[in-house]
Amino acid sequence: MSFHDVRFPTRISYGAVGGPRFSTTVQILNSGFEQRNINWAQARREYSFDISPSRGEDWTTVLNFFHARRGRAYGFRLKDFSDFELAEQSIGTGDNSTTEFQIFKRYIDDDELAPPYDRELKKIVADTVEVSVDGTPLASGWSVDETTGILTFDVAPVTDADIAVACEFDVPVRFDTDLMQAAIPGPDIHHWQSVKLVEIRI
Template structure:
C-alpha cells in the first residue's frame, strides 16, 4: 500500500469531525428479536474536514498537500485531536526471550462486563514515547519504529517484568475523494466542500 509518512496540516485537522466506525450486520427475525454479526475486528475511523472560508497560505497548503497525495492515491498521517494520546499502560510482559512488542492502546469499559478493546497503533508521533520496565523509566536501550509501532529492546526483559509505555500517535488515512472542489466568491477567498478522510489498514 502506498503511504507518505507526512502529517495532514494540524491547523486544519484541529477542526475535523469524526471518529471510530464499526461494521455490524443486524438481522431482525420474524419474532422481533435480532441477530447481530460483527464484521470488523478493528474499528475504521472516518473524518470530515471543513475549512470554509480559507485564505492565502492556508488554502495553498491544502492545495499543495492534496496534489502531492494525488487525491486518493497515497495515505498520510492525521492527528485526531479527540484521541491522540495513550496514557501509560502495559503493552507486554517479559519472558527473557522476546525483544519486540507491538504498541497498542487499550479501551476499558469499567462499568460493564465487556471485554477490553485493543487498538493497534502503527503511526507513533516521534519524540513522544516514554518506556517503563517494572515502573522504572528507561532512558536508553530501546527504540520505537514510528511507522509500524514496534518497540524494540536491546536486551529481552526478564521473566514477569512489566513493560509499560506512554506516547502520542497519528491515524493513517487517505482522502476519500479525487476532487478538491472550491468556490471562489472573492479575491483570495475560497469556500470548499467538506472533504472526507478515511482510515486505512496497514
C-alpha cells in the same frame, strides 16, 4: 509505496468531526427479534471537516497536499484531537527472550460487560515515547519504529517484567475523494466543504 509518512497540517484539520466506526449487520427476524453480526474486529475511523474560508498560504498548503497525495491514492497521518495520547499503559510482559513489542492502546469497559478493546498504534509521534520496565523509566536501551509502532529492546526484558509505554500517536488516513470541489466566492477566498478522510489499515 501507498503511504506518505507526513501529517496533514494540524492548523487546518483542527476541528474535524469524526471518530471510530464499526460494521454490524442487523437482521430483523420474523419474530421481530434482531440478529446482529460483527463484521469488523477493528473499528475504522472517519472524519470530515470544512476548509472554509481559506486564504493565501493556507489554501496553497491544502492545494499542494492534495496534489501530492494524488487524491485517494496515498495515505498520510492525521492528528485526531479527540484521541491522540496513550497514557502510561502496560503493553507486554518480558520472557527473557522477546525483544519486540507492538504498542497498542487498551479501551476498557467501566461496567466490565465487554472484554477490553485493543487498538494497535502504528503511527507514533516522534520524540513522545516514554518506556518503563517494572515501573522504572528507561532513557536508553530501546528504540521505537515510528512507522509501525514496534518497540525494540537492545536486551530482552527478564521474565515477568512489566513493560509500559506512554506516547502520542496519529491515525493513518486517506482522502475519500479524488475531486477537490472548491468554491471561490471572492478574490483569494476559497471554500472546500465536507472534506472526508477515512482510516486505512496498514
